Amino acid sequence: MAISSMTSTVYVSVIEDVINKVRDEFVNNGGPGESVLNELQGIWEMKMMQAGVVTGPIERSTAPKQTSGAPAPTPPVHDLNVPYEGTEEYETPTAEILFPPTPLQTPIQTPLPGMGDNSMYNIPTGPTEYPAAQDGGGATDMKSGRPPSYMPPPSPWMQQRPPLSVDVNVAYVEGRDEGDRGNPQQPLTQDFFMMSSGKRKREDFPSQYHTSGYIPQQDGAGDPAPEVFEVEVSQGSNSIKGHDILTKVNREIFPQVTGSYVRIPQLDGPIPDPYDDVLSTPNIYNYQGVVNEDYNIVNTPAPNDIQAGTPAVGIQNDVGDDDDDEPPLNENDDDELDDVDQGEELNTQHLVLAQFDKVTRTKSKWKCTLKDGIMHINNKDILFNKATGEFEF
Amino acid sequence: MATFELYRRSTIGMCLTETLDEMVQNGTLSPELAIQVLVQFDKSMTEALESQVKSKVTIKGHLHTYRFCDNVWTFILQDAVFKNEECQENVGRVKIVACDSKLLTQ
Numbered sequence: 001m002a003i004s005s006m007t008s009t010v011y012v013s014v015i016e017d018v019i020n021k022v023r024d025e026f027v028n029n030g031g032p033g034e035s036v037l038n039e040l041q042g043i044w045e046m047k048m049m050q051a052g053v054v055t056g057p058i059e060r061s062t063a064p065k066q067t068s069g070a071p072a073p074t075p076p077v078h079d080l081n082v083p084y085e086g087t088e089e090y091e092t093p094t095a096e097i098l099f100p101p102t103p104l105q106t107p108i109q110t111p112l113p114g115m116g117d118n119s120m121y122n123i124p125t126g127p128t129e130y131p132a133a134q135d136g137g138g139a140t141d142m143k144s145g146r147p148p149s150y151m152p153p154p155s156p157w158m159q160q161r162p163p164l165s166v167d168v169n170v171a172y173v174e175g176r177d178e179g180d181r182g183n184p185q186q187p188l189t190q191d192f193f194m195m196s197s198g199k200r201k202r203e204d205f206p207s208q209y210h211t212s213g214y215i216p217q218q219d220g221a222g223d224p225a226p227e228v229f230e231v232e233v234s235q236g237s238n239s240i241k242g243h244d245i246l247t248k249v250n251r252e253i254f255p256q257v258t259g260s261y262v263r264i265p266q267l268d269g270p271i272p273d274p275y276d277d278v279l280s281t282p283n284i285y286n287y288q289g290v291v292n293e294d295y296n297i298v299n300t301p302a303p304n305d306i307q308a309g310t311p312a313v314g315i316q317n318d319v320g321d322d323d324d325d326e327p328p329l330n331e332n333d334d335d336e337l338d339d340v341d342q343g344e345e346l347n348t349q350h351l352v353l354a355q356f357d358k359v360t361r362t363k364s365k366w367k368c369t370l371k372d373g374i375m376h377i378n379n380k381d382i383l384f385n386k387a388t389g390e391f392e393f
Numbered sequence: 394m395a396t397f398e399l400y401r402r403s404t405i406g407m408c409l410t411e412t413l414d415e416m417v418q419n420g421t422l423s424p425e426l427a428i429q430v431l432v433q434f435d436k437s438m439t440e441a442l443e444s445q446v447k448s449k450v451t452i453k454g455h456l457h458t459y460r461f462c463d464n465v466w467t468f469i470l471q472d473a474v475f476k477n478e479e480c481q482e483n484v485g486r487v488k489i490v491a492c493d494s495k496l497l498t499q
Contacts, residue, residue, distance in 0.1 A: 006446075006448070010442075010445050011405050013441055016435070017437040017440070017441070018437045021433050023493055025426060031420060031426065032421060035424060036416070036421050039420070039421065040416060042415070043412040044408055044412045047408035048404070048405060048408050049406060053405065092428050102467075237430075238445070255467065264468050269465045349488070350473075350486065350490075351487070351490070352488070352490065352491075354399075354489065354490070354492075355399075355497070356491035356493045356494060357489065361495045366456055366468075368468075368491070370489075372442035372494070373450070373491075374403040374405075374438075374442070375450070376403065377475060377484055378482050379483070381404050382405070382477070383446045383448065384446060385443075385447050385449060386449045386450070387450040388449075388452070389451070389453070389468075390451075390453050391452075391454055391457060391468065392455055393456040393459065
């Protein structure tokens with residue numbers, strides 16, 4: 001008991017410390033305010049109690065004293081008191097569940113804190129932009145080439161497109177500005193690729209794209225479009241706006257490319273409603289699969305880029321997603337392989353997180369000295385200042 | 394001050410991460426602020442372990458896997474025994490992840 005209470009005490013003090021030290025950020029500089037901070041603390045403490053690593057009584061006695069000014073800590077306490085018995089039951093599953101989903105598999109030094117987290121947080125917004133963008137091309141296609149029933153209101157969402165996300169807006173602005181100069185889409189494409197450029201080489205593809213006219217089907221209207229489109233741009237560069245371009249291009253393209261155009265709707269088809277797509281990754285992935293094939297054979301992205309700024313976004317997203325998926329896969333694979341625990345003992349993952357002072361080996365005898373560790377063993381959290389390990393390999 | 398993100402994988406860190414995730418998805422918290430909170434947690438947790446924890450533990454077991462990569466030692470022990478002043482815990486399989494303590498003092 002002494003140990004668990006000790007752990008609980010330390011955890012409570014850490015919560016208090018964190019809350020107190022980020023208070024300025026919440027209250028000042030246009031932060032969300034004290035109430036949000038209190039909510040954060042309340043949820044955090046509640047999760048801790050559900051995990052069974054913070055005991056209710058201690059939480060009560062400690063929290064009110066230290067955060068006398070903050071009313072928030074109180075509500076969670078109420079919740080905890082009643083179901084406390086139940087909490088013990090939940091304790092096991094919760095604690096176990098906590099560890100597998102850990103976002104940060106490999107400990108990293110803090111100097112690079114934003115990396116992983118940013119990607120996590122950005123994920124929701126990223127996909128949002130893409131489907132809309134892709135649909136932009138697809139919707140127009142449907143409009144002219146297919147029964148409009150699939151895409152009930154193409155125009156409405158197109159109008160809504162600009163407000164979607166900050167990054168996209170910026171990109172669009174740039175694209176339009178450059179478009180006014182007479183060279184609309186290319187710069188835009190470059191901008192987008194810059195963001196994910198380090199990860200993949202797809203940027204290279206657009207340049208090659210012109211040489212090969214293969215695989216128009218998957219791009220949809222894109223492949224046939226470029227040539228026509230370029231002409232169109234040069235002629236009507238003055239009125240370059242995404243929507244105008246799309247419509248003009250479509251009008252010119254579709255009559256000419258009717259045959260191939262018929263195929264296009266199918267591929268775009270899975271994405272009837274842009275906003276639904278935003279939420280559903282499956283569509284995106286399917287689309288990626290198609291795109292991948294395109295890359296292997298020929299470079300599809302270029303047509304979209306040329307045709308309109310919007311398709312370019314979609315492509316870039318695909319690229320980003322693929323990139324994100326694949327490089328991380330290395331780490332993920334490692335973790336899965338490493339975590340034999342997960343495979344063999346899903347129920348209990350025992351984990352020790354610490355710092356090492358020294359690790360030595362003599363033949364098959366390993367010795368290590370650890371410090372400042374958190375152990376999660378047998379569903380208990382145990383902290384230590386120092387630990388010595390003697391292992392036999 | 395350098396800190397480790399190591400402790401975010403602990404129970405308390407995971408609870409915080411989940412909380413922040415929820416609040417960011419709700420829109421009540423900005424991602425930037427959530428990251429600031431995590432960084433503060435890294436610091437606070439490290440300080441608390443240094444200043445408040447005095448207990449000592451001995452670990453013995455069969456070393457199934459060892460790896461040293463990016464200044465992080467990872468051990469997977471089988472049939473490990475953890476002892477401290479008060480109790481002893483036996484674990485069939487445990488993973489130890491340890492960062493280089495010298496990196497914090499630099």
